[in-house]
Amino acid sequence: MWAWVRGRDPQLVVVRRAVRVTLVACLGFYFCRYVLGSAAMAPYALFGTVALGALSQIPGSPKQRARTLVAVLPVGWGLVALGTMLSFNTVAAAAGMFVLGFAVSFVGVGGPRLVGLAAGMQLLYILPCFPPYDPGSLPERLAGLTLAVVLLAVAELVVWPDPTPPPYRHRLADAVSALAACMRALADDRSRLAELLPEAADRAEALRPSLLPPTERPASAGRRDRALSSAAGTARLLLGRVVDLFFTDDRAAVTGPAAAKLLRATAGCVEATGDWLRGDGPLPDTDRVAAAIGDFRVARMNTDPGGLPPERLHLGALALSLGEWTKSLVVAVRIVAGERPSAGRSGQFWYAYEGTAFLWWHRLRENLTPRSVAFQGALRLAAALAVARLIAGVLDLSHGFWVLLTILTVLRASAAETRSTLRPALAGTVAGSIVAALLLMLGLDPLVYVIALPVVMIAGFAAGPLLGLGWSQGLFTLVITLVFAQVTPVDWRLAEQRVADVLIGAAVGVLIGLFAWPRGGAGELQRAAGTFLTSAAAVVRETVAVMAKGQTPGDALPTARQAGQLAEASYALYQSERRGPTPIDWQATLIAGHHAVRGAEALVRSCPAGGLLPCVAQLTALAGDVAECYDRSAAQLMRGETPSRPPASPPPEEWPDDLGQDLYIIADLRVWLDGLREDLITMTGRPEPGDDLRDRVAHVADGAT
Incomplete structure (x- = not known):
């Protein structure tokens, strides 16, 4: 048995939490019920622990979780007070449920810490918003909640504390260090890349948000x-560019030695970045990589490209792209350290100049739209809870809060997923209710309930993650029975009421799920990703118009950045849903948009505008073809179809070879546009990685976000 538990829960995180929550809940409940003799205080000591210890998933180390619990205590007081004051009337309580249900859920867009607290905070309003209307008991209710939170915070620190999860920056450090080794091998000994790449790919793969627990993702x-x-995301992009360089013929490259020098400098910067992230070195700066990029540009200026075929300029353009991405990586890491870049308030790192309060408000504001999955999910849950509260009041259900608790348990992002939770939830509830009814009919000594409660509670809190929803619902039904048997006189009809309330809650959850955005994250992700690709197509057209014709930059880049943020939010919700294999690589789809945006920013920043008029026709045609592929894929996504592979590149145009230094800028543009076409090809996935280096890393680099 213990080996089976270890197999499913290697670090015993689930078991540890079940023990802590049970210990605190029973200690608080027994102290309030049997020592203080307060029937009003005891349920809040117990359910406050359940709300913030079992229903909530708080990220971080034990110290961080303890601080979070203490920090949210005033919010909990407010929710309990509002629920108590609004319980005088069914309509008022339901209206309060809708407003607070939406607000508590919607603020989860601020990050995993708030998302993890949402369900527990909902329960802190649900419990007191039912009769009896008793404002005089509010001090005891608040005291019970306070006792629960304080004991739970202490338990996080001293009662079998969880192992501290590895910081995300350490995962990033491993990926960056492995990338640096690949870059150094590319510059000095290309044959070593084959043996270094598997580790680099594994480290980069470990950064995928879908492979991390929601509480460990850097999503605030x-x-x-x-x-x-x-x-x-930049580290994964760099890995892809390293492989592109490996497959580029360096023997005929006109700036081969200068490109190798740039690669060595960028490898050193990336290595220093990994050392700092791991805590083994000083904070890197951009001076080194900027100087290397400057030296490379000087080397290109001193080399006349006139009369050379375009393929001889390709390697230099790729190396310069890798240098620019390295500079972005260093800037991002300096922001992690609290520094602010000197480039200005616009562009990729605009957030570095804003205060924390503004960034939170900005995140809330950009999601305050019906097209945001966070808005949809919050509105869906708020409507379900409000309707359930109204029904429970109209029917005068004696334990109506069970209806709302059922909705918190079974309502999912999509109607299909909600339906999939019904059978185990109902089966578990019915089975638990039968056992509970038998216990109550036996007329056991109350001491039996006192002794049995902690045993059943530990099993119930551990059963959900280890055995599934049905077991947790059945055992939680027993927990509720054992609790109420110690607070008020009950009989076997309590179990009957539990089943009826769960059925009502399940019915409300299913109906709301059917009528309010029933497709969940998948439907919105298709629309959001399609919108992002459409805006990326506009970026492609505008960038070439600016660089070739001197056109004044418009709003294509800001629009695409905002579309990308909403697409990322949709993808985050999509990852939380249980789904089978899909023909679309959604991370590759998002990178197709991000590569267009970030590549355009770097090109416009580093190249003069309006200097490519002699080949404006060729560039416009090439950009138009790539943008049309983006538009076509976007349209197919919005129709719910799998995007088809873009057609082969059109026959090469006759490119001028007498434009002097402008030929290098043209090469940079063409490398960017060719990369965008390759990104679109990977949207429908690549073959399983084989012996080919490009296949080994494609599923990682193409999935950067």
Whole structure:
């Protein structure tokens, strides 16, 4: 048995939490019920522990979780007070449920810490918003909640504390260090890349958000998490560019020695970045990589490209691209350390200049739209809870809060997923209710309930993650029975009421799920990703118009950045849903948009505008073809179809070879546009990685976000 538990829970995180929550809940409940003799205080000591210890998933180390618990205590007081004051009337309580249900859920857009607290905070309003209307008991209720939170915070520190999860920056450090080794091998000994690449790919793969627990993802609205996420995406992009360089013929490259020098400098910067992230070195700066990029540009200026075929300029353009991405990586890491870049307030790192309060408000504001999955999910849950509260009041259900608790348990992001939770939830509830009814009919000594409660509670809190929803619902039904048997006189009809309330809650959850955005994250992700690709197509057209014709930059880049943020939010919700294999690589789809945006920013920043008029027709045609592929893929996504592979590149145009230094800028543009076409090809996935180096890393680099 213990080996089976270890197999499913290697670090015993689930078991540890079940023990802590049970210990605190029973200690608080027994102290309030049997020592203080307060029937009003005891349920809040117990359910306050359940809300913030079992229903909530708070990220971080034990110290961080303890601080979070203490920090949210005033919010809990407010929710309990509001629920108590609004319980005088069914309509008022339901209205309060809708407003607070939406607000508590919606603020989860601020990051995993708030998302993890949402369900527990909902329960702190649900419990007191039912009759009896008794404002005089509010001090005891608040005292019970306070006791629960204080004991739970102490237990996080001293009662079998969880192992501290590895910081995300250490995962990033491993990926960055492995990348640096690949870059150094590329510059000095290309044959070593084959043996270094598997580890680099594994380290980069470990940064995928879908492979991390939601509580460990750098997804908050603050500067640090934004910068960590940006650095991770840049590291995966760099790995892809390393492989592109490996497959580029360096023997005929006109700037081969200068490119090798740039690669060595960038490898050193990336290595220093990994050392700092791990805590083994000083904070890197951009001076070294900027100087290397400057030296490379000087080398290109001193080399006349006139009369040379375009393929001889390709390697230099790729190396310069890698240098620019390295500079972005270093800037992102410096923001993690609290520095601010000197480039200005616009562009990729705009958030580095804003205060924390503004960034949180910005995150809330950009999601305050019906097209945001966070808005949809909050509104869906708020409507379900409010309707359930109204029904429970109209029917005068004696334990109506069970209806709302059922909705918190079974309602999912999509109607299909909600339906999939019904059978185990109902089966578990019915089975638990039968056992509970038998116990109550036996007329056991009350001491039996006191002794049995902690045993059943530990099993119930551990059963959900280890055995599934049905077991947790059945055992939680027993827990509720054992608790109420110690607070008020009950009989076997309590179990009957439990089943009826769960059925009502399940019915409300299913109906709301059917009528309010029933497709969940998948439907919105298709629309959001399609919008992002459409805006990326506009970026492609505008960038070439600016660089070739001197056109004044418009709003294509800001629009695409905002579309990318909403697409990322949709993808985050999509990852939380249980789904089978999909023909679309959604991370590759998002990178197709991000590569267009970030590549355009670097090109416009580093190249003069309007200097490519002699080949404006060729560039416009090439950009138009790539942008049309983006538009076509976007349209297919919005129709719910799998995007088809873009057609082969059109026959090469006759490119001028007498434009002097402008030929290098043209090469940079063409490398960017060719990369964008390759990104679109990977949207429908690549073959399983084989012996080919490009296949080994494609599923990682193409999935950067």
